Amino acid sequence: MKLVTFRNSAGQARPGVLLGGDRVFDIAAATARDGGGDVLGDMLAVIAAGRAGLERIARLMAGGETIALGEVTLLAPLPRPTQIRDCGNYEKHVRQAIAAAMQLRARATPDPEATLEKFRAAGLFEIPPVWFEQPLYYKGNPMSVVGPDADVIRPRAAKLMDYELELAVVIGGPARDLTPENALDAVFGYTIFNDFSARDLQSRETQFRFGPAKGKDFDTGNAIGPCIVTVDEIADPEALTMIARVNGDERVRTTSGGGQHSIAGTIAYISQDETLHPGDLIAMGTVGDGCGYESLTFLDDGDVVELEIEGIGVLRNRLVGHGN
Template identity: 30%
Template sequence: MRPEFSDTLSILRDWDASLVRLRELADAPPGEGTALERLRPLPPVHPSGQVLCGGANYFTHLRQIYVSMQRGRGDTRAEEELRTEAEEFAKRRAHGDPFIFAGLPGALSGANDDVVLWGPGKEHDWEVELAVVLSHGGRDIPVESAMDHVAGYTISNDISTRDVMYPPNLGMTDFVMTKLRPTFFPTGPWIVPREFVRDYRSLHITLKVNGEVMQDEGVDDIIHGVEALVSYASRVVALQAGDTLLTGSPAGNAGHHGNRWLVPGDVMEAEITGLGVQRNRCVAP
């Protein structure tokens, strides 16, 4: 019996059978179904699924962050000395565990939806990332079999308000205020099954703001790959079918572009090779 789909989660929970049916639909004669341009794509993940986010996971981005943080602390050493120190810092990260934090499905929005630049805070930033959607959950998943749990890939943009990240007199990071407001996770437009992505490290990530390229990096710059991220996350969290795992942002955030923060009226266009395009307009609350 061929599966019929009521929602994304039903597809993911019976992924092997779903792939057979999805191939049939992909091979349907032209003209059947609804033209894509007539649809508003919603996030292609289940709204009750867990959202996990990898952080500080690209070499070039991590080096940029390190230099920026040192300058922010008043470090006046020569640029070459700081860059050498940043390189060593990035190499040490590669030998440690990944850094993963939790997102919220309530922050998800569609690939063409508006992004609302909520206050408090004005330093709204972008972080386009390769996202992984799981077809099988589990605990303590070995690295060697981690890819068997991956249904496919999509695009997610982890919008972050930088000037509320570190509350005064607290000494801790507030990711809820910074990243998890409604519309702050544009995701989609669709999931590309893993079998159609021969090597995720060969993909390329691009983000434009009002037509100007801000992020332009290959996934091959990633520190901890999908296999390591899925395995590590499963040591901490009981993963489930339908969960989404963001793999980290490459270089090129607003701070690298002279603190060019997002403002109402900006249009972000995010693209990852073969995974589609997002186009999100920034609006005031």
């Protein structure tokens, strides 16, 4: 199933199933009528209902009414993730992003070339060994999520805005102390994650060796969508074609495979001594060349970013200036 959250003509946010690309099945309305269990009134309820909930929805869809897609507005399929974790799993991206960060820092000094040489001599261009040894991630803000075709508002202090092409896992859970062998059993589905970033702010603040703060933590900064595709429709989540476009210009075409740590291994590691809950979102990291940072190419106000992942769809967002 391709699960969405939509706003209907009455202004109500509802979970639904996208059918054929142009119709939506209203899960909340159908489960309120059938009397066969709890009303599944939002996406978290759908996820928490698990396989039995999906089977119930499938039965109701057989004779249920649908709504034209043009009559509703798609929101983020998971408007309020229980938690957001964003990993860094692709070596090409990590290497190029580190080099870009060093260049940005050097540009702020009186002698950028001399500063770059000092950075190289100090080993600052190298990936720390721990990255190869275990999955690494930061926790994002689940309250700052937007969906497809939503505007992303540039933070007032940001000059260098960027997008990130990422595959994300939605956890069904609850699950704890998983292994790489059973970790995928905890996955409910997959979606697209665009971790919009203010690279100038990020480059400055991460000199303190904390994770990103205001470089990524701002309203509208986490775009998710257009849907959550349930696991039964994704045969191999590490073999999906991934594409990024800016204003229709293709910036990268790659695949979801090739991460330093597998999806299963990453989920297993995160679950050690920590319960993963229904609705947790784990992004696998930006693919190589999957953002502008790597080439020091940034977004202008009005630019439209489209991220596409095979089997999931297209997540489209426009960057706008603060106050627009």
